[in-house]
Amino acid sequence: MRYEEFTIEGRNAVIEAFRCGKPIDKIFILDGCQDGPIMTIKREAKKQNAIVKFVTRDRLDQMSETGKHQGVIAYAAAYEYAEVEDILRAAEKKGEHPFIFLLDNIEDPHNLGAIIRTANLAGAHGVIIPKNRAAGLTATVARTSAGALNYTPVAKVTNLTKTIEDLKKLGLWFVCADMEGTSMYKLDLKGPIGLVIGNEGEGVGRLVREKCDFIASIPMRGDIDSLNASVAAGVLAYEIVRQRMI
Known part of the structure; x- marks a missing residue:
């Protein structure tokens, strides 16, 4: 709706x-x-x-x-929020391991919309955002998602850390992006997985990062030290897609 x-x-x-x-x-x-x-x-x-x-x-x-x-x-909200259970059901309905994006305080609505678009194209079953210190599903997000909000459920939760703990009990593994992590090419990112993307300036918060099973770094060869949050989400998401297709 x-x-x-x-x-x-x-x-x-x-x-x-x-x-x-x-x-x-x-x-x-x-x-x-x-x-x-x-x-x-x-x-x-x-x-x-x-x-x-x-x-x-x-x-x-x-x-x-x-x-x-x-x-x-x-x-x-521009769109109705889903429940986390709706995202899990979407994976079950397709007969696939859950693949979920979790966004730790993404505050720029353009970044949020772009990430939802990437999530849809990468075959993720849904996106989870926190209630506080984060963009909601505004008109700007809807436009930037290029229609992906019609197909990709977005759930809003009070506590991202607790949500990760609950999903771990259901068998999901979690990977977050950080420059200090292991190269994403050396990690096994198959199976039920949650991809955690951090804030545009501060990255993934300490409490959320500590709950992740893997810390993945994206190889960089340029002169600056970080990627835009939505670009980092796309790069990591497609490494997950590549491994899931093998």
């Missing part, structure tokens, strides 16, 4: 969006505002596990497209 409304402004509009079941990524509320409708919005946000940020009126004015935000702006 696709949602066409990405930015929702005004108290009644935001309350109605919650009541209609739209997947809300983030809500920005005027700091200090405590009236009835705002309290209702806070309650609904807590029920649905949406991120709430308190900001100044100037910030809301800058964000507003209509000039009538009434102290609240919500960002709705």
Whole structure:
């Protein structure tokens, strides 16, 4: 199911969006505002596990497209989020070992869209993103994915580390990209696998990295020291594809 409304402004509009079941990524509320409708919005946000940020009126004015935000702006997902179980079922339905992308705080929506596109083309069964400090499924992500969001399920989880632990119990192995790792050509990346890609600036966080079974480096011959996150995802994904085809 696709949602066409990405930015929702005004108290009644935001309350109605919650009541209609739209997947809300983030809500920005005027700091200090405590009236009835705002309290209702806070309650609904807590029920649905949406991120709430308190900001100044100037910030809301800058964000507003209509000039009538009434102290609240919500960002709705462009597409409905899947569950992790949906991704596992997609692999089972195809009779394949699960192949999942896990993105550790990818904040650039263009990178997120490009990675979802790569995931689809590489035959991955889905993508998992964290709730906090990460881009959600915005209109920009939808456009950059070039239609892949119609076919590749994306799940949002509260704790990426715990999700990795849970998937390990189901037999998945995890590999993350890092310059200090073993060359990807020397690793056995067949079987049920999760490919972990880190933040554009900081890479994979320490806690997530410690849960990975393999640390893979991508051979580089140039004068700079790192690849863009979406390019690194593509290079590693296609090494996994190559090994799965052997």
